[in-house]
Amino acid sequence: MHGSLKRILTGAGFLSLTLVIAVAGYRLSGWSLLDSIYMVVITVFGVGFGEMGPMTPQLRIFTMLVIIAGCTSVGYIFGGFFQMITEGEINQALGARRMTKEINTLTRHVIICGYGRIGQILARQMVEAKQPFVIIDNNLTRIETAEAMGFLVRLGNATDEGILESAGIERAKVLATVLPDDAANVFITLTARGLNPNLIILSRGEYPSTEKKLRQAGADHVVLPAEIGALRMSHIIRHPAALSFLEETVDGSSLNELLSQIDVQVDELAVVSGSPLIGSSISTVQVRGKGTFIVVALRRVDGTTLINPSHNVHLAEGDTVIVMGHKGDIPKFAHHYALKRQMRWRGDVVQGQS
Incomplete structure (x- = not known):
């Protein structure tokens, strides 16, 4: 685009210079200002209605040079416009092709x-x-x-x-x-x-x-x-102090960051194939955890989520147990019972085998 714009500006500058010199030349030959301008316009743009005054051999040569310079300038300007249009279309096509290629790799x-x-x-x-x-x-x-x-x-x-x-x-x-x-x-x-x-x-x-x-x-x-939006407004009206505490504590950090200050975190423990916890109840999981965490939710393999599940609910392969407990204890429990652990930290999910 920059090259085509420069070409247009160069052509326009050369054309302006040609027009000024041409008018001055005809004026020096004794033509009036209006006749000089009129002659330059019909000469440069190829109209050619005829001469407006006496033409000497020297003036005829001058006129031919004006025609060549003027036509060259106009052609240079139009060439810049066509180049700009072509470059835009090519860049657009290349950009679309690049984007398609990137999407295909995702x-x-x-x-x-x-x-x-x-x-x-x-x-x-x-x-x-x-x-x-x-x-x-x-x-x-x-x-x-x-x-x-x-x-x-x-x-x-x-x-x-x-x-x-x-x-x-x-x-x-x-x-x-x-x-x-x-x-x-x-x-x-x-x-x-x-x-x-x-x-x-x-x-x-x-x-x-x-x-x-x-x-x-x-x-x-x-x-x-x-x-x-309505629920949030309701919470602000009904529980302004609690909401302010969660939003502003520790410079507006997330709940997990706040819990980390007291060495507590929320984890996801996926029950994988072969885990000894398959078929066990929620109460069994908490007992085996020896009080180091509590089960706050259970996401079934079909995608349904049970908040605060009953102690009598049994685990199946593919379930995910969401627990809250001390940071050092949950990895030990997951390792002992061969669970795939997904740790939630600062709102992100980092998967790691433990």
């Missing part, structure tokens, strides 16, 4: 359908978490904004199977559809579930009545922004 990435207010916040969070993602939106302005941020994008309707496939939905880990249109979110959820049965789908719902439809379409989690 695995276990996140697809964000919609780059509105929620989509933009979600994209920033993915950047902070260093989680690769692709944005889909049918609005060219929003796509250009996302592309200017360096994000991988796809322009099109997320309800189209071809667009979802171009975003690598077969290899994706999570799809988040955050459009303000519930009907579109339901259709996207249904389409995405058909393309990737193992995909984790997060769907936005504007109305509580839509939650059931989204889950029937295949959504694993439904987020209702209006309900979340």
